[in-house]
Amino acid sequence: WFRSARLAFKLPGPPAIPLLGNIFMIKNTCEFIKCIINMPKLYGSIIRGWIAVIPVVAIFDPKHIQIILGSTKQTDKNFLYAFMHTFLGEGLLTNSGRKWKLHRKFIQPYFHLNTLKLFINTFKESSDLLVEQLHNKKEVKITTLINNCVLNILHRALLGVPVKDYNTKLISPFNKGHLVILQRILRPWYIFDFAYKFSSISKHEIKQQLTLQEFARKILDQRRRCTDKTEWC
Secondary structure, three states: HHHHHHHHHOOOOOEEEEEEEOOOHHHOOHHHHHHHHHHHHHHHOOOEEEEOOEEEEOOOOOOHHHHOOOOOOOOOHHHHHHHHHHHHHOOOOOOOHHHHHHHHHHHHHHOOHHHHHHHHHHHHHHHHHHHHHHHHOOOOOOOHHHHHHHHHHHHHHHHHOOOOOHHHHHHHHHHHHOOOHHHHHOHHHHHHHHOOOOHHHHHHHHHHHHHHHHHHHHHHHHHHOOOOOOOOO
């Protein structure tokens, strides 16, 4: 921590409040994104910030990002990814280091070109539906439409739910799930697990996780029991 903090003090960045850091800059997602976009103009391509007393360094130069992402030694993700373990599990997205390498080794064959080709029709069907929804629209909230397109692909590729099975997707908890990472950052005392686990946010996250697992198990069991090959399950 001392080494990271000493480095952070040497870097440019927005003014911080003692003990609270820059958390008040993260009032909501839209304002936070606008703030991030403007930061390189004010402070350059390497910027420091503070989440409570934890120093954070943001990199904006693509050349620097390429070096970091291309490193085979530096595979550890920052501590914020640990906040997603309850909701997303400890998988390829949230893990780092030795666990990440092990999961990457197991999942690599499924990203082979021949395997991905099997999902081309799913991608096309979902994309066609997205194009239909955009037809003759002059102004749309693109985030909602893109999220729906991704969820269509997710339900079809992982659970076998057809793209146009609206009834199943209507009750799917994947449509309602949300990460609580932003809420934890806005409350510095929730950064520590011993305090967070007693909060209502933690209880909601655990309930959400169980609902997602129950839904996925129900759909997969339904597919296993299905004997009529003409049905989607």
